[in-house]
Amino acid sequence: AQSVTQLGSHVSVSEGALVLLRCNYSSSVPPYLFWYVQYPNQGLQLLLKYTSAATLVKGINGFEAEFKKSETSFHLTKPSAHMSDAAEYFCAGILTGGGNKLTFGTGTQLKVEL
Amino acid sequence: DAGITQSPRYKITETGRQVTLMCHQTWSHSYMFWYRQDLGHGLRLIYYSAAADITDKGEVPDGYVVSRSKTENFPLTLESATRSQTSVYFCASSESGQKEGTQYFGPGTRLTVL
Numbered sequence: 001a002q003s004v005t006q007l008g009s010h011v012s013v014s015e016g017a018l019v020l021l022r023c024n025y026s027s028s029v030p031p032y033l034f035w036y037v038q039y040p041n042q043g044l045q046l047l048l049k050y051t052s053a054a055t056l057v058k059g060i061n062g063f064e065a066e067f068k069k070s071e072t073s074f075h076l077t078k079p080s081a082h083m084s085d086a087a088e089y090f091c092a093g094i095l096t097g098g099g100n101k102l103t104f105g106t107g108t109q110l111k112v113e114l
Numbered sequence: 115d116a117g118i119t120q121s122p123r124y125k126i127t128e129t130g131r132q133v134t135l136m137c138h139q140t141w142s143h144s145y146m147f148w149y150r151q152d153l154g155h156g157l158r159l160i161y162y163s164a165a166a167d168i169t170d171k172g173e174v175p176d177g178y179v180v181s182r183s184k185t186e187n188f189p190l191t192l193e194s195a196t197r198s199q200t201s202v203y204f205c206a207s208s209e210s211g212q213k214e215g216t217q218y219f220g221p222g223t224r225l226t227v228l
Contacts, residue, residue, distance in 0.1 A: 036219075041221070041222075042221055042222075043118075043204055043206075043218075043219030043220050043221050043222055044157075044204065044206075044217075044219040045219070046216045046217070049216070090156060090157065092157075101159055101162070101172060101173070102159065102217070104149075104156035104157040104158070105156055106154055106155060106156040107156050
């Protein structure tokens with residue numbers, strides 16, 4: 001079955017350190033891929049999306065993600081973490097056989113420590 | 115204030131009761147979606163609507179009913195609530211289909227079924 005997998009349900013980084021949140025997908029053709037962020041007690045907000053144009057996608061708040069077809073990955077990165085980045089992050093994709101519906105990963109909770 | 119709103123934000127009900135969760139958006143977006151968010155599952159699509167009077171099932175539609183008589187409203191009804199429907203429910207809207215359009219999420223409704 002087509003799926004989106006996020007490795008690591010919890011990630012902890014120090015303020016100023018690199019943020020790396022992992023996402024892999026399973027799809028027979030290149031999918032549309034998204035990263036959403038959810039702050040406590042709020043809805044999801046789009047960070048960035050890949051729609052088969054440039055493989056390196058820049059989003060809001062200094063985040064970016066690189067689509068790597070050979071690795072079926074779409075990892076999210078930010079060079080320097082800030083305390084305000086603490087939130088839950090969801091990778092999602094429109095996958096083949098998914099009926100054009102968005103399939104979400106299970107989420108990664110990012111903790112930023114001083 | 116423009117945007118997408120959900121009501122109520124919190125609801126406690128009993129098994130067997132009917133519950134309706136409301137969703138209202140002010141952008142005149144064509145598409146609207148209902149998701150549930152559960153630990154370990156991420157977000158799962160319950161129902162979606164491409165336009166007024168057009169609705170379709172998502173991944174987990176059983177036990178839920180939707181209607182869309184007006185573009186701006188997309189209520190979700192639990193006809194006879196069960197404990198397994200305890201969850202956080204998110205409504206979202208999009209200008210176009212899931213591939214092209216960014217989804218905008220409401221703040222969520224936390225539902226507890228006793």
